[in-house]
Amino acid sequence: MTEIQLSNIDKHFGPVHVIREINLTVKDREFVVLLGPSGCGKTTTLRAIAGLEDIDSGDILIDGKPVQNVHASERDVAFVFQNYALYPHLTVYENMAFPLRAVRQSREEIDRTVQSVATSLGITGLLKRRPSALSGGDMQRVAIGRSLVRRPKAILLDEPIGSLDAKLRETMRVELKRLHIENGSTSIYVTHDQVEAMSLADRIVVMHEGLLQQVGTPDEVYRYPANMFVAQFVGSPVMNLADAAISEGADGVSVGLGGVNFAFPAALSGELTKAGAQQRKLKLGVRPEGVLLSHEPREGYVAVTSGIIEPLGSHDIVDLKVGDIVLRSRTKSGFVAGPGDQVWARIDPAQAHFFDTTSGISLGIRL
Ligand SMILES: Nc1ncnc2c1ncn2[C@@H]1O[C@H](COP(=O)(O)OP(=O)(O)OP(=O)(O)O)[C@@H](O)[C@H]1O
Numbered sequence: 001m002t003e004i005q006l007s008n009i010d011k012h013f014g015p016v017h018v019i020r021e022i023n024l025t026v027k028d029r030e031f032v033v034l035l036g037p038s039g040c041g042k043t044t045t046l047r048a049i050a051g052l053e054d055i056d057s058g059d060i061l062i063d064g065k066p067v068q069n070v071h072a073s074e075r076d077v078a079f080v081f082q083n084y085a086l087y088p089h090l091t092v093y094e095n096m097a098f099p100l101r102a103v104r105q106s107r108e109e110i111d112r113t114v115q116s117v118a119t120s121l122g123i124t125g126l127l128k129r130r131p132s133a134l135s136g137g138d139m140q141r142v143a144i145g146r147s148l149v150r151r152p153k154a155i156l157l158d159e160p161i162g163s164l165d166a167k168l169r170e171t172m173r174v175e176l177k178r179l180h181i182e183n184g185s186t187s188i189y190v191t192h193d194q195v196e197a198m199s200l201a202d203r204i205v206v207m208h209e210g211l212l213q214q215v216g217t218p219d220e221v222y223r224y225p226a227n228m229f230v231a232q233f234v235g236s237p238v239m240n241l242a243d244a245a246i247s248e249g250a251d252g253v254s255v256g257l258g259g260v261n262f263a264f265p266a267a268l269s270g271e272l273t274k275a276g277a278q279q280r281k282l283k284l285g286v287r288p289e290g291v292l293l294s295h296e297p298r299e300g301y302v303a304v305t306s307g308i309i310e311p312l313g314s315h316d317i318v319d320l321k322v323g324d325i326v327l328r329s330r331t332k333s334g335f336v337a338g339p340g341d342q343v344w345a346r347i348d349p350a351q352a353h354f355f356d357t358t359s360g361i362s363l364g365i366r367l
Contacts, residue, residue: 001028002063002153002186004049009058011044018044019055020210026154029184035197036207037233042190045207046156049188050079062153078147082159084139086131092118092142093127099150117145120182121175137168144179154186162191173199194234198222206230228360231285231353237317240291240327244284244354246272255284255347258323262347263300264367271365272354281357288317290351291329293336294344301344306336320345 004026011019018041026032034042047053049060051072059066067075086095093114100110118124121141131139140160147155161172177200180187191197197204198218206213206221206229214226225231231239245256246268253268254261272278294301307319307326311333318336320327322345329345336343349367356363 003028003061004154004186004188005059005061005064006045006049007059007061009045009048009055009060011041011048011053011055013044018210019048021058022210022212024205024212024215026186026188029186031180031187031189031200031202032205033189033191033197033201033203034205034207035191035194035201035233036213037192040207041210042192042207043158046079046158046188046190050077050156051075052079076150076152077154077156078150078152080140080143080147080155080157080160082162084131084143086139086142086146088131090130091127092123092129092131092134095131095142096127096146096149099146103150113149114145117148120148120179121145136164137172140164140172141175144176148179148183148185152185154188157187157189159191160189161196162193169193169196176200194236198234204234206233208233224362224364225285225353226362228283228285228355228362231355231362235287237288237328237330239285239287239353241283241285241355242325242327243357244282246278246282255352257284257327257347258325260302260304260323262302264347264349264352267367268349268365271367272363275354275363275365277354277356277363282363283355283357284347285353285355286327286347286351288328288330290348291320291327292346292348293318293320293329293331294346297344298346301346303342304345306341306343307339309336309339 006022006024009019009022034045036042044053048055060068096114097110100113118127123141126138161169164172173196189200201218203215204218204221205215208229214221214230221230221234228241242257247254248269252266253264255264304320304322307321310317316331316333318329318331320329354363354365
C-alpha cells in the first residue's frame, strides 16, 4: 500500500516560480502521468517527491508520513532517469544487483531477484553485457529493472523513453504498461508527449507554468478539457479554437465562426444563461473529428471550401476555409478529392466546447 500526497507544495528557483501550490494525491497502485510542455515544472515536482530537490513550502507525504526531513535514500522510492544513469564499468547483472548489495542481501537472494526481474523485462540474455554493448531500449529496460529489484514503495520515471526513436518508444510504452499491470507499483511518470500520457496513465495531471491545469482520466482530459490550454495540449491534431459569435433568432441558435453561421440546438441558449456567459466573449473548440462533412447540402450543414489535405493512411485531415478562418476536419481517406473542392460542414454539438476567451476556462456546456 503506497499513497503519495502533495499538499500545497511550492518551489522557486531564484526568481522563477517553478511549482505553484500543487495539491495531488496519487493512490495506491495508480499510474499517474505528469504532462506538460518543457519547463512547466514536471521534473522538479518528481525530484521533490524523490527527495532530490527541496521545496519552499507545503508537505509531501508518503503513506501519510511527511518526508521533507527524510533523506532521498530513506524514502524507498525508485527514480528512473531519462539518461539511464547505469554504471558503465559494471555488467547488466551487477548494475541490477547494485541496489541489493547496498542493503547487504545474500548472494542467493540477489540472484533470485535479478533473474526474476530480468525475466519479466526480457533481458536475461543481456545480463553479462556492459552498458556500452546495449541499445537505447535495452539500457532503459536495465535502468527500469534496477529500479524494480528493491521492490520500492513507488517508482518515479522522468521521461524514461524520451530519447528513444519513435518505433522503440511505441514498443517500450506497451512494455511499461504490461509491467505496471503485473507489478502494480504506484508510479509517477513525467512526459511532454501527450500520446504517451494518454496510453499509459490511469490519471493524467496536466501542468503549465508550475500550475496544475487538470487532473483526470485520459478520457476526461480528452473529452472534457478544463480550459483552452488543456484542450490544445492534448490531442493531435490540436483542437480547433475560434471566436464564437452566438446569435439567437426565431429559427434557433447559431454560432458564427469566421463569419459563417453553424446551427446549434436551442438548448445552447439555456446552457449559456446557466453558465452566465451570454455577455462574455467566447471561443468554440472542436476537435477535427467533431467537424462533420457531407458531399451534398444537408440540413444544418454549410458550404465550405477545402484547402490542404493531409492523407494519413487510416484517415485524412482536411483544412476547410470557413469564412475567414480555417477549421480542420478528420475524414475518411479520400473523402475530399482535392484542395479547392466544395463540401458541406457541420459542427457536432455533442463535441463542441465553449471557453471564456479571457480566462480560458471551459464553461462545461454539454449538448
Ligand atoms: N537547478 C535549477 N536551477 C535553476 N532553475 C532550474 C533548475 N532546474 C529547473 N529549473 C527551471 O525550473 C523550471 C522548471 O523546470 P523542470 O525541469 O521542472 O520543467 P519540466 O517541465 O520538467 O521541463 P523539461 O521537460 O524540459 O525537463 C524551468 O524554467 C527550468 O529552467
